[in-house]
Amino acid sequence: MACALPAAVVAELTAQSRAGTTGTLSAVGDPGGLLRLDGGRVTGAESPGAPGVEALLLRSGRVLEASWVAAYQAGASHGRLALELVRRGLVGAAELEAVCLMALFDAAFAIAAGTVEECRWAPAAPTPASADAPTPGPTADWPPERSGSAGRGGREPWTWEVARVDVAELCGETERRLVALAELPTPVRPGRDRLSTAPAGAPSGSTAPGSTAPGAGSHGAGATSWSGTGAWGGSGLRAASGLRRDVLGLADGRRTARDIAFTLGRGVYPVTVEASRLLADGLLRIGGPSQEGGEVRALLAPRHAAPPAVPATGASSGGAHASAGSGPDAARSGAPAGGPFAGPVQLPRRPSRASGS
Amino acid sequence: MSQEALVAEIRGLRERLPGITDAAVAAVDGLLVAADTAAEVDPESLAALAAASLGLARRTATVSGRGPLRRTVTYCAGGYAVIYAVGDTALLTVLGDEGLDLGRLHLETGALIERLNDLLCGRAT
Structure with a gap:
């Protein structure tokens, strides 16, 4: 396990931070993740390998689902979810900041503890005023589903108003965590073991x-x-x-x-x-x-494993699908009959597409 | 032999993608074929419900004239339940937590569904 964020990620982060840019650095890998920059400072990190702020608050029971949904409805469309959460007394301002920072460092840790194959920088989407500007390269092949409904890309940028750290601080914190873990006698790989x-x-x-x-x-x-x-x-x-x-x-x-x-x-x-x-x-x-x-189970024999008599009869009404649909019934009741007449009698019992289209 | 291959396929999916907690293959009539589920999840119920959802979603797709169904995704506070059709006779259902990247899951399952279909129809080599 590496003891720091991958060099490519650090280099890109440092360069973008010096330039004071706004955008998203996506680390492609296992588990990979996103790092959001605003004006050269890191405002968020998300990874499939680490729970986000929402998961931390909801799964732990700190905030109730219904309260979260109400605050989300009230605040999210105006980018004021954090404000709503605090205004409604669901979390304290300092607590929310702590949780956001923790989620940020945690996601960076998860990215660094896994593998990063590639590192892509995507400048922030143009503001509505200049929306007609051509979309820069990296965002063009960005799958819309990923940034929209994947729960990570689209739902947590609201933390930008809460947590904001320097790139050097992020790298330092990540390194500190990785080193502390590596010093344990038997370090566990968080996403693998x-x-x-x-x-x-x-x-x-x-x-x-x-x-x-x-x-x-x-x-x-x-x-x-x-x-x-x-x-x-x-x-x-x-x-x-x-x-x-x-x-x-x-x-x-x-x-x-x-x-x-x-x-x-x-x-x-x-x-x-x-x-x-x-x-x-x-x-x-x-x-x-x-x-x-926890074992994997294969509970039924695959449909084609029915006795030889059944596929032979199924062939008259069109191959694999027909025999697949009538497989279990035929296998169960067809065995005693066994003779050449068993198949045709059973065929009409279940139309193969009854519960499909 | 192909039964082991089936199990290996769905186990492999969970090992490749972070965030997948359970997966099962069932027939469209709700009979379970193979499951890779945690002890808290009843695979039989999961298979039955997935078959019902898939049937409803297919009918909805037909009635609403939006073209063929691609998949069914149930969004929950703590994750997702995704159902894919495997040919006309079977389905694959995947449960994941909030960290599951749905975009990556859809990409991964494309080829997997082809292989599952081949295995279920006995076409696998």
């Missing part, structure tokens, strides 16, 4: 059903249950509390640290650090699911 609770034999071994930590709440209900007593019983580990407990409750072998951060509405950096510590303590491990609940 799938976490599961340690197998039986480890301190957390025998799990008692229904002992999922209360903090994990509804999202932890069906996940790998983790026994509190087991976890600090054997090796004198400190009692798991807060984030530590939540991370343990959600590590089901499918989720990465990034997924857990989204589920909890916490920053991906603190979750990654906590997961790395749990890994070092032997309570978590990287890799496959420890229980069958």
Whole structure:
């Protein structure tokens, strides 16, 4: 894992910052992300690898969904969502600023902790007064769906009025986080390593059903249950509390640290650090699911795997689709009959396109 | 053999794209074919609801004269539920969190749906 933002990103950011420009730097990669600049200062960072301000406030339960929607309706169209949130007393001004800054640094961390293949600068869209100016290159191939409804491109620029940091500060903070993570004995890659609770034999071994930590709440209900007593019983580990407990409750072998951060509405950096510590303590491990609940299942045989008699009869009414539609029924009831007359009798039972177009 | 390939395809999708939490392949009648879901999600119910949504969306597309249906996206406060038709007889449903990049998902699923269709129709090599 790199210990700083990729050089290409830093170079582009620094150049644009010196020029005092406004626009968006998009880092293409896994998970990649966007960095917004306004007048040479960073006003926002968004990445699929880190929860945004909205996710942090809503998923954590800090702001209720209904209140958020009301504030959004009232303020978003005028670019005053932040003002509305504070005016309605949903969050304090300082708190909102802190959350916005945290989301910004967190997204930069997620971008830097992953891989960046390419770095594209897109100047801000021309103001309505000069809208007839030709669109610059990078924005032309920008998929509209991505910037519009993807939830990241179009929904969070409102944070520009709240958080605003210098490029040097952003790079410094990102580096500090990456270095701190790399110094842990077993750093977890936030978007890559799938976490599961340690197998039986480890301190957390025998799990008692229904002992999922209360903090994990509804999202932890069906996940790998983790026994509190087991976890600090054997090796004198400190009692798991807060984030530590939540991370343990959600590590089901499918989720990465990034997924857990989204589920909890916490920053991906603190979750990654906590997961790395749990890994070092032997309570978590990287890799496959420890229980069958998280396994991939193929529950029905594919339709073409029906007994040979069925496709043969289906051929009379047009190939794969017909046999696909009548597959399961035919397979179930067709087996005892088995004879050459079985197929035609069953064919009309289900028109192949009944529930489609 | 192709059943394993089917499972590998939908698992691979989740591993390629950050933000995908669950995925399932079902027949348009709502019968589950393969699922890659977390313990909290009931794959049978997901398949049944996805089939119902796809049927409604197809009819809506026809009645409203907007051309063929491309996909169905349900926007939720905490993420998305996306449904793609796989040929005429099956569907792919994908659940994601707020971080899921829908644009990238649509790009990724284009070729995937072709492959799923081939697998389901027994045309895969």
